[in-house]
Amino acid sequence: MSVFAGYAPWYDLLYEDKNYSSEVEFVEERLRHHGTAPGKLLDLGCGTGVHAIEFARRGWSPAGIDLSQEMIAQASSRAEQAGLSIPFRQGDACQSGTERDFDAVVSLFHVASYQNNPKSLEGLFRTAHAALKPGGIFLFDYWYGGAVLTQGVETRVKVKERRPLRLTRIAQSNHDELNATVFVNYTLFCEDMDQGLIRRVEETHRMRYWFPFEIESSLRSCCFEPVGSYAWLSDAPPNSKTWAAYSIARKIAER
Ligand SMILES: C[S@@+](CC[C@H](N)C(=O)[O-])C[C@H]1O[C@@H](n2cnc3c(N)ncnc32)[C@H](O)[C@@H]1O
Structure with a gap:
């Protein structure tokens, strides 16, 4: 069973404040800037x-x-x-499927940090490469190492309520600095206030933070030309205040 199995039904409530529309507006602008139209x-x-x-x-x-x-299942029903x-x-995005001839590939909200070592990360990059047209653009974000090391990890509690549901999420993190990895232990208390029922869900998400020099080296070995690495939702370089960075790369022909 993958992580997100117990988490999935609660995912949209947890992130209801995340502004997906403005993120897409931003990413689309970046794609257009690099010559990729819809x-x-x-x-x-x-x-x-x-x-x-x-x-x-x-x-x-x-x-x-x-x-x-x-x-x-949630994505399909939302589209319907x-x-x-x-x-x-x-499917596993680190294993190339049959997707081909795409103008752009994106991988958003830390998916690259769910890939815990360079081999898996490069699996993700190879899938993007196989799916893209020559010259196509790949844009993805990840936990930026400089911010994780500066800010450190701490226990966080988030409470969301949409009656009759109340969700309390505790995120307790252990930092394995030698492997540039953070184990985020999530405990969710999912409560139906009308029925007085509480369900407890536990999941550990293993997150690898990356530095742009590692990302760019892996991109090159997967036949991408790195275009740049930036602080998320900006065109400034990543810095210690911005937890997420994103990189843009262009597909070049295989050598
Ligand atoms: C934080 S969620 C982001 C989901 C979505 N991109 C968003 O912005 O809401 C990370 C997602 O990455 C998926 N994921 C992690 N590793 C993956 C892999 N190797 N192949 C495909 N999906 C993966 C997880 O299942 C999860 O849905």
Whole structure:
């Protein structure tokens, strides 16, 4: 069973404040800036499909892959409810499938940090490479090492309420500095206030933080030309205050 199995039904409530629409606006602007107009777009680690659906509303033809069957089920039902036909499939984005001829590939909200070593990360990059047209653009974000080391990890509690549901999430993290990895131990208390029922869900998410020099070296070995690495939602360099960084790369021909 993948991580996100117990987490998936609660994912959208947990992130209801996340502004997917403005993220897509930003990413789309970056893609256009690098010469990619609306066309075919593949979302690796698409989760519950919110970015992909927003891309579809803006004239793109998206497709999505996610490891979690539960997240894919939610993505498919959300697209159906929106009257959109988007091919979402369950699968490991580190293993190339049959997706080809895409104008752009994105992988958003830390999917690259779920890849815990350079080999897995390069698996993700090779899938993006195989899916793209020559010259196509790959844009993805990840935990930025400089910010993780400066800010450190701490226990966080988040409470979300949408009656009759109340969700309390405790995130307790252990930092393995030698392996540039953070183990985030999530405990969710999922409460139905009307029925007085509480369910407890536990999951550990293993997150690898990356530095742009590692990312760019892996991109080069997967036949991408790195375009740049930036602080998330900006065009400034990553810095210790910005937990997430993103990189852009262009597909070059295999040597
Ligand atoms: C934090 S969620 C982000 C989901 C979505 N991109 C979003 O922005 O809401 C990370 C997602 O990455 C997926 N994931 C992690 N590793 C993956 C892999 N190797 N292949 C496909 N999906 C993966 C997880 O199942 C999860 O849905």
